[in-house]
Amino acid sequence: MENPFYITGIVPESFFCDRKKETDWMVRTLENRAHVLLTSPRRMGKTQLIRHVFEQPSIKDNCYTFYTDIYPTTSLHEFVLFLSKEIYSVLVPKGKAALDTFLAALHSLAGSLGYDPFTNSPKFDIKLGDIHSPELTLEEIFGYLEHAGKPCIFAIDEFQQIAYYPEKNVEATLRAHIQKMNNCLFIFAGSNRHILENMFNSAAKPFYNSAEQTYLDRIPKDIYTQFARDQFAGAGRSITSGAVSLAYDLFEGHTYYVHNVLHNAFAYIDLDREVDEADIHNTLSDILEEKGHAFSSVMNQLNYQQKETLIAIAKEGKAGGVTSVSFVKKYALKSPSSVQYSISTLLEKQIITYENSGRTKLYSVSDRFLEKWINRLY
Numbered sequence: 001m002e003n004p005f006y007i008t009g010i011v012p013e014s015f016f017c018d019r020k021k022e023t024d025w026m027v028r029t030l031e032n033r034a035h036v037l038l039t040s041p042r043r044m045g046k047t048q049l050i051r052h053v054f055e056q057p058s059i060k061d062n063c064y065t066f067y068t069d070i071y072p073t074t075s076l077h078e079f080v081l082f083l084s085k086e087i088y089s090v091l092v093p094k095g096k097a098a099l100d101t102f103l104a105a106l107h108s109l110a111g112s113l114g115y116d117p118f119t120n121s122p123k124f125d126i127k128l129g130d131i132h133s134p135e136l137t138l139e140e141i142f143g144y145l146e147h148a149g150k151p152c153i154f155a156i157d158e159f160q161q162i163a164y165y166p167e168k169n170v171e172a173t174l175r176a177h178i179q180k181m182n183n184c185l186f187i188f189a190g191s192n193r194h195i196l197e198n199m200f201n202s203a204a205k206p207f208y209n210s211a212e213q214t215y216l217d218r219i220p221k222d223i224y225t226q227f228a229r230d231q232f233a234g235a236g237r238s239i240t241s242g243a244v245s246l247a248y249d250l251f252e253g254h255t256y257y258v259h260n261v262l263h264n265a266f267a268y269i270d271l272d273r274e275v276d277e278a279d280i281h282n283t284l285s286d287i288l289e290e291k292g293h294a295f296s297s298v299m300n301q302l303n304y305q306q307k308e309t310l311i312a313i314a315k316e317g318k319a320g321g322v323t324s325v326s327f328v329k330k331y332a333l334k335s336p337s338s339v340q341y342s343i344s345t346l347l348e349k350q351i352i353t354y355e356n357s358g359r360t361k362l363y364s365v366s367d368r369f370l371e372k373w374i375n376r377l378y
């Protein structure tokens, strides 16, 4: 029996939960020819939402849709590589004519992109070193998107990465291209709200005001509960609403974590028994135990003060005023300055994250399982 709670890969449409309003909004925005900026905390469901939007008939039937996650990239060279690779993979199954339009546009990479002379099958063999002038290749890519033969939508996930590229004026260059385009809309997505909102909301920045923005929140509890119970029922099984509600509340509805607990409950609990709240507690304990080893090694990378600070944040849940005397005292930390220092390391390692609440920053542990594990152990 297929597990309906997908925790890796693309969630198939029949196992996709809700996001109706968000989907409608995004489809409408794109139909009105505006670019989109989509932000949310990590693992809330941005990537799945984009994939789902691409499956909507009005988009699927009329447009070429591209999706690339540029999180691993650290230069314009790689950016160009990721974009071309995605276009290539989407076009190959569409047939020779579609692919040829792209190949003809990419003069600068003619040697590494085309057809194998022996087998005549399409080949993509671009190495970073082959991209001698990323600006030129970028221009060719955008030129292609402008004349692709169908409207295009390009989703660039983890878009904040471009802020770290060493090349000068990347934002301005991209913006200049995008502004001129009539045939391609962009969905910019990412979890670094701070960088992204700064990029799109400060008047001095090239991307200022260039996209309609939306912030993806949790799926409403009643809708998620109904979904989860329907999925169990669809497999001839059952789960109490109390159990779903508990899984939801344990993680404040944070999609991936709730989903992961239900995935495991579905996988490991006897088929003929209704899953109840005790099962959810046990499932969570099993998950934390299984992850214990990996979490221990995260802790081992940290020095004593970083560890202390992390534990304090985990205990607080959402920690504000972390360098105040009262916070330092409450958790018997060394000093405000040592906390400050530890926080910057923890942020850099992405072990913690923050959201702005008015003028204060609220810090929390990025991985909610790690947060729970720390709370049990310390």
Ligand SMILES: Nc1ncnc2c1ncn2[C@@H]1O[C@H](COP(=O)(O)OP(=O)(O)OP(=O)(O)O)[C@@H](O)[C@H]1O
Pocket (backbone or CB within 6 Å): 005, 006, 007, 008, 009, 011, 015, 016, 017, 018, 019, 040, 041, 042, 043, 044, 045, 046, 047, 048, 049, 190, 191, 255, 256, 257, 259, 260
């Ligand atoms: N609408 C949904 N229906 C079913 N499962 C979902 C849905 N949205 C998210 N999920 C679950 O949450 C997980 C994380 O979703 P996704 O990868 O889209 O989040 P994200 O916001 O892109 O995260 P990241 O910031 O880490 O890239 C998915 O793998 C899936 O298990």
Ligand SMILES: [Mg+2]
Pocket (backbone or CB within 6 Å): 046, 047, 048, 157
């Ligand atoms: Mg994602």
